[in-house]
Amino acid sequence: MAFELPALNYDHSALAARGMSQETLELHHDKHHQTYVTALNGFVDANADLAGKSLEEIIALTYGDDSRAPIFNNAGQHWNHIHFWNALSPTGGNIPGTLESKIVEDFGSVGQFKDAFKAAATGQFGSGWAWLIQGADGKLAVTKTPNGVNPLATGEGTALLGLDVWEHSYYVDFRNRRPDYVTNFLDKLANYEFAESNLA
Numbered sequence: 001m002a003f004e005l006p007a008l009n010y011d012h013s014a015l016a017a018r019g020m021s022q023e024t025l026e027l028h029h030d031k032h033h034q035t036y037v038t039a040l041n042g043f044v045d046a047n048a049d050l051a052g053k054s055l056e057e058i059i060a061l062t063y064g065d066d067s068r069a070p071i072f073n074n075a076g077q078h079w080n081h082i083h084f085w086n087a088l089s090p091t092g093g094n095i096p097g098t099l100e101s102k103i104v105e106d107f108g109s110v111g112q113f114k115d116a117f118k119a120a121a122t123g124q125f126g127s128g129w130a131w132l133i134q135g136a137d138g139k140l141a142v143t144k145t146p147n148g149v150n151p152l153a154t155g156e157g158t159a160l161l162g163l164d165v166w167e168h169s170y171y172v173d174f175r176n177r178r179p180d181y182v183t184n185f186l187d188k189l190a191n192y193e194f195a196e197s198n199l200a
Helices: 022-046 053-064 066-086 097-107 110-123 176-190 192-197
Strands: 129-135 140-146 158-166
Touching: 022 066, 053 097, 053 140, 066 158, 097 110, 097 140, 097 192, 110 129, 110 140, 110 176
Parallel strands: none
Antiparallel strands: 129 140, 129 158
């Protein structure tokens, strides 16, 4: 069965008042993400060993194999964007109690978590992602990955909250001001309820 572009949980205009325009969502979700899905389906059709495999299985099979980098890139980006749309909310920015307690326990304070996340997101050279993860030891940490790589592929931990820092995710609204985009995400758009639901 072919992979499909998931519908958003909110209207394309629902995030505009919080810093992500309808134009950005239409371009990013409807165009960019659809391109990854279409390309991935083409690779699955052309590679018999991928038939019937889940997205997670394809990521595991192709990560680190230079000869299959195009397959991984599109599979990774499909997985990343499915996560990303869930990581955004029209009522974002409010951290629920269980997650807040865990953040304070592992980072020292919410402010220190946000500083670490912002450093990762702005420090990722070129295209990539910043992540709040829960490691195998149960502790929260912040990490960053290039291009379409994600914590699922690297085995670093469970992705709780991911932010796309490819330029197409913010250039319409923030031009070259990636730090402002990251701050806006953390304070106004981040779906921390979704992040809490991903806690082990």
